[in-house]
Amino acid sequence: MNSLRLTVNGASVTQAVEPRTSLADLLRENLHLTGTHLGCEQGVCGACTVIVDGVPVRSCISNATGCGGAEVRTIEDFDEDPLMIELRQAFNAHHALQCGFCTPGMLIMARDIVERLGDADEQRIRQELAGNLCRCTGYSGIVKAVRSVIVARQANGVVAPPRSVGLGPAGCGHGAADETTAKPVISPPQPATASSATKAQLATPGKIGASAPSVKQSFVIDHPQDVIWRQFGNVPAMIRCIPGAALVGETEEGNYQVNMRIKMGPIGAQFAGVANQQRDDRTMTGVIHGAGRDERSASLAQGELSYALHEEHGGAATRVDLDVKYALSGALGQFARAGIVTHFIGAITAQFTENLRRSLSPEAGDPEPREASELRLAGSLAIAVKSWLGEIRRKLFSR
Ligand code: FES
Numbered sequence: 335m336n337s338l339r340l341t342v343n344g345a346s347v348t349q350a351v352e353p354r355t356s357l358a359d360l361l362r363e364n365l366h367l368t369g370t371h372l373g374c375e376q377g378v379c380g381a382c383t384v385i386v387d388g389v390p391v392r393s394c395i396s397n398a399t400g401c402g403g404a405e406v407r408t409i410e411d412f413d414e415d416p417l418m419i420e421l422r423q424a425f426n427a428h429h430a431l432q433c434g435f436c437t438p439g440m441l442i443m444a445r446d447i448v449e450r451l452g453d454a455d456e457q458r459i460r461q462e463l464a465g466n467l468c469r470c471t472g473y474s475g476i477v478k479a480v481r482s483v484i485v486a487r488q489a490n491g492v493v494a495p496p497r498s499v500g501l502g503p504a505g506c507g508h509g510a511a512d513e514t515t516a517k518p519v520i521s522p523p524q525p526a527t528a529s530s531a532t533k534a535q536l537a538t539p540g541k542i543g544a545s546a547p548s549v550k551q552s553f554v555i556d557h558p559q560d561v562i563w564r565q566f567g568n569v570p571a572m573i574r575c576i577p578g579a580a581l582v583g584e585t586e587e588g589n590y591q592v593n594m595r596i597k598m599g600p601i602g603a604q605f606a607g608v609a610n611q612q613r614d615d616r617t618m619t620g621v622i623h624g625a626g627r628d629e630r631s632a633s634l635a636q637g638e639l640s641y642a643l644h645e646e647h648g649g650a651a652t653r654v655d656l657d658v659k660y661a662l663s664g665a666l667g668q669f670a671r672a673g674i675v676t677h678f679i680g681a682i683t684a685q686f687t688e689n690l691r692r693s694l695s696p697e698a699g700d701p702e703p704r705e706a707s708e709l710r711l712a713g714s715l716a717i718a719v720k721s722w723l724g725e726i727r728r729k730l731f732s733r
């Protein structure tokens with residue numbers, strides 16, 4: 335738990351939060367500010383929009399601990415706000431709401447548009463509201479309502495005061511602008527040591543919970559089953575085939591110490607951990623257990639790779655069936671979503687297969703595959719994100 339201090343709707347708030355607590359959960363669950371709605375919880379629908387340090391922010395994907403020292407304003411704080419009163423009246427007049435689920439996020443965003451762009455036309459309003467989804471109204475009334483407020487304010491000569499926004503991501507503490515404002519951010523960072531439970535998991539990585547998500551992959555390699563079986567039994571050689579992985583040493587218990595570097599778009603992590611393997615010669619199946627910790631993000635990754643070899647093409651080739659189970663906790667836990675992990679494992683498998691082929695290829699001359707120092711998944715991630723967006727939109731609009 336981290337002790338977090340921030341300002342919410344003008345009041346100084348101190349809360350103990352988990353590293354993974356989102357700002358939305360802090361507001362709704364801890365502070366009971368339920369005017370902030372949760373729709374997709376993936377940063378797509380905009381229902382959870384709040385103001386952090388003067389900027390609209392999706393609270394479902396904002397870490398609460400990242401908002402230490404920030405000034406947060408939720409829809410409840412705008413009850414008496416003159417601009418919000420105008421917007422509420424305009425939403426009523428233009429029938430801009432039906433179920434009202436999207437409305438708090440819409441109003442917060444609409445207020446930001448009016449304040450920031452005092453002369454936005456209909457096209458600009460539509461652009462600016464593109465990140466706020468409404469499943470009921472078709473947007474026409476919402477856009478008309480926002481535009482009517484802009485026109486009315488222009489007619490009355492109301493000019494919004496210029497806003498100054500600090501550099502850096504919203505919620506990084508710019509709210510504490512003067513010395514009298516609550517300054518403390520987060521309690522001092524915990525020493526980067528693993529908890530005893532984590533240490534135990536890292537010392538002897540074992541079976542992952544039965545409920546852990548799993549991804550299945552298969553590939554065929556043009557070598558007989560016994561050749562592939564021998565190669566899978568050579569753990570150091572296998573680790574060299576895994577992109578981003580490097581063998582560091584062996585523990586007294588016979589576990590392998592492994593480092594794994596991963597880069598997903600702008601996010602980089604280096605997991606240090608251990609792995610071991612159990613095999614059954616009779617069925618040509620095996621299981622590799624691994625657990626690692628990224629100290630910088632205090633994230634723990636656990637994995638279980640089960641493999642089974644089958645003859646293909648009359649024994650000339652081997653089909654390898656993989657079943658990967660995984661668990662990711664800590665700050666990087668957000669990447670444990672099925673869409674990302676499926677693409678992640680797909681990318682690793684493709685590179686692993688290529689490296690395995692190289693390691694078995696006599697004409698390559700070099701029996702050791704080139705070790706990938708870093709696994710880059712930006713492209714794969716982009717595909718995953720795109721597919722979620724489509725899925726979420728489909729869900730939202732099919733209701
Ligand atoms: S709930 Fe946060 S964007 Fe949808």
Ligand code: FES
Pocket residue numbers: 430431432433434435436437467468469470471
């Ligand atoms: S009014 Fe129902 S989702 Fe917008």
